[in-house]
Amino acid sequence: MTTPSDAAKKEPLHDFSDCHSGILKKLDMLGELPALLDPAARAREIAATALEFFREAIFEHHLDEERELFPAVLQSAEKGAEHDKVQALAKRLTDEHRELETIWKRLESELKRVAKGQDSHLDAAEVERLVTRYRAHADFEEKEFLPLSQTILGRNSLHMAALGLSLHMRHAPKKPATYI
Template identity: 65%
Template structure:
């Protein structure tokens, strides 16, 4: 028999309990030391979620509505019959369909974003969030590169048409006049 194997194991002393406790405490403190670095990103996540909830409802939904009620009809009404009006119809259908798709995606994300804004655990679908961002970027690029330049050409042919759109937009954004002043 091996001499080392035959040596008796020293009994644990009361001090061993204190030493072993420190190992666990130090592991926990090392983890706790990570907390300050995590607080700023968590606060930023809450802030982004909160601001996005407000912005999407107040700005993006309103923007879509304004385009569909004001800009698209104005461009369609001013487009030349035939190929141009068909091109405008096709583009406005595409843009309107994209608005609805983006809005559906947003609605599917809204609950999770509200949880993030409150600092709660969330089942936010990251894939849908990334899809929303990508789809809106593509939508904006198409509108900026294709539809808005065409709109400017069409409405620019007649200063009255551009002025009518401007007046319509102004009226939508003007504060209500109090009749009892």
């Protein structure tokens, strides 16, 4: 009678042992999943919030500035150097609005995918570019244009009131007409 060698006796058990090491690696990976659920949910929340915010606030803000604020300040500026400065600042800010909106449009479809929890090829460098450029835009506007606007519009309280009324009318909820 022939007896199998020691190696041959252990080989079937060795196959089971190798199988367990693969299973354990996959289980370790599965163990990472709970820690990733909160960041994934946060990513969906941030993307959805950004989509809503840009649609409802940012684009509307740009329109308010371009249709109401910039023309009001230009109209009230003193002819000459002050008017020219306001005109140059308003052009710069308007150009920045278009640039920021263009960057946004390149990001929007991938952000929609993130918001839905779908695979996305969101360009991280483009997101950083949007954030950095918008911060610089807001900083410039806050430090340069708005103080000048306050000075110019503040010379005549009626100009400031007219701007306030115009903005109010643009954003007042539309009520349906009632007939008696």
